[in-house]
Amino acid sequence: MALPAGMRALANRNFRLYFTGQAVSILGSWIQQVALAWLVYRLTGSAALLGITAFCGLIPQLVVGPLAGAWIDKQDKKKWLVGVQSLMAVQAFVLAGLTWGDWIGTSFIVVMALVLGTLSAFDAPLRQSLIGSFIGSREDLPNALALNAMLFNAGRFIGPPIAGLLLGLTSEAFCFAINGFSFLALIAGVLLVRGTPPPRAKGSMGEVFKEGLAYAWQTWSVRTLILTLIALNLTASTYAVLLPVFARDVFAGDATTLGWLWGAAGCGAFASTIFLATRKTTPAVVSAVVAGVLIAAVAMLVFALTTWLPLALAGMVGLGFGISICNVGINMVLQSFAPETLRGRIVSFFTSARFGFDALGGLLAGFIAAGFGAGHTLLAEGGVLLCFVVFLFSRRERLVAQVTAAHEGASRGH
Numbered sequence: 001m002a003l004p005a006g007m008r009a010l011a012n013r014n015f016r017l018y019f020t021g022q023a024v025s026i027l028g029s030w031i032q033q034v035a036l037a038w039l040v041y042r043l044t045g046s047a048a049l050l051g052i053t054a055f056c057g058l059i060p061q062l063v064v065g066p067l068a069g070a071w072i073d074k075q076d077k078k079k080w081l082v083g084v085q086s087l088m089a090v091q092a093f094v095l096a097g098l099t100w101g102d103w104i105g106t107s108f109i110v111v112m113a114l115v116l117g118t119l120s121a122f123d124a125p126l127r128q129s130l131i132g133s134f135i136g137s138r139e140d141l142p143n144a145l146a147l148n149a150m151l152f153n154a155g156r157f158i159g160p161p162i163a164g165l166l167l168g169l170t171s172e173a174f175c176f177a178i179n180g181f182s183f184l185a186l187i188a189g190v191l192l193v194r195g196t197p198p199p200r201a202k203g204s205m206g207e208v209f210k211e212g213l214a215y216a217w218q219t220w221s222v223r224t225l226i227l228t229l230i231a232l233n234l235t236a237s238t239y240a241v242l243l244p245v246f247a248r249d250v251f252a253g254d255a256t257t258l259g260w261l262w263g264a265a266g267c268g269a270f271a272s273t274i275f276l277a278t279r280k281t282t283p284a285v286v287s288a289v290v291a292g293v294l295i296a297a298v299a300m301l302v303f304a305l306t307t308w309l310p311l312a313l314a315g316m317v318g319l320g321f322g323i324s325i326c327n328v329g330i331n332m333v334l335q336s337f338a339p340e341t342l343r344g345r346i347v348s349f350f351t352s353a354r355f356g357f358d359a360l361g362g363l364l365a366g367f368i369a370a371g372f373g374a375g376h377t378l379l380a381e382g383g384v385l386l387c388f389v390v391f392l393f394s395r396r397e398r399l400v401a402q403v404t405a406a407h408e409g410a411s412r413g414h
Contacts, residue, residue, distance in 0.1 A: 006274070006278045009135050009141075012134060012135045014195055015144055017193055018186075018193060019147065019151065020189055021185040021187070022186055023151050023155070024186070030163070031159050031178055032092060032095075032179035034163035035163055035167060035172040035175035038167055038258060041245075041248070047242065050245070051365055053113050054113075054363070055360070056113040057117040057359070058117055059359040060117040061354070062352050062359065064122075065121045065125070066349060069209075069346070070209035070212060070344075073212075073341060073342070074201050074205070076200075077133075080122070081190055084123045084126060085190075086183070090180075093177065094112070096176035096177040099173040120355070124355070125344050128335070128350075129198070129347045133196070146277035147277060150274060152269075153269035153272070154266075156270070157263055158263070161262075161263040163255075164260070165259070167255040198340060200341075201342075208345070213345075215345075216346065216349050221402040221403050221406060226349060228388075229330055230353050231293075233358040235382070236297070236381070238361040238381065240262075242369055243258055250374065250375065265323075268319065268321035268322075269321065272292070272321045272324040276328055282333060286400045287396070289329040290396050292323070293326055293388065295322030296323050297388075298322075300381065301383075302314070302318070303316060304378035334350055335347065365377050365381065
């Protein structure tokens, strides 16, 4: 039976195996993320510490990520993905054991966030750059990336409400243990994949890194897309750090309220990936990215200004939609024309901008919120992002033209 056009990449056996394992792993990761944020705020009541924890979990993407991409392009990616996933499972089980025994402290939580962030700096480029080798045709790559993002956002939609329910019925330790077991599903899926490994980059680490950096900097469209990632994630994506503050202090709720707020953002993000999976041309994806930045800015302002929970949930849906359209769309565009031997480095530059500046923004947002309040913090960041929208719209036509030309050139070369 033929698959719908929006799911065509699933016709590939290897991608189906990866997709299935990834689905379980992502759900576990979202459950842990909500539980960890709730644990920090329950123990300390500090918005600043929420920002510090998020910063430590993401900053390795900015510091380690670019070098990790150069290293990854020289390695057996499948073998190293299994290794990194195994270490992430160990991290989750250690966190579960110490939390269950009530031996956990804020300093240790920050250290564990830093460990997980460092592993993620290798994990994300490994997973993303391997997807191209799991499908039969380069033309299916954007669809495979959109489906992969759909999984991430489905987990983001389903995981937080489940985490809120589990936190009410059990404990943070139970959520961490679930995440530890979830990594085993992706490990099994990757081990069952058959096929030829992707080509490796040649040269020293320094040469490989410089080659990737030169490509990213000298290609105007790549440079502009990464700048857009930085602007979006430095401002809009920081909402996640402040959600526990909004849930408890603005909406007078508990862990269940936090789960619904996070789930609403996940709902919007999931809808965005369905939208992107059905886009048939690269210019359509680029136009969606530009619109996504505008949607995120407006939704941020709505969420920051309301104290009515239903409107706040609607704002979260819009914010999740706009952020995901931008992040996922840029990843689709960059990988659609990146040379095979450069893909690990391009993905690492993407993840560095995506998560590294999310970390910096989250740290900044936590400290600003501690002094001026969570609502005023998001309001200011929404205003800054609106200013960037004006800049981006003035360059939209040039961006569409250059991305289209690069994509057509890559397709002819392949």
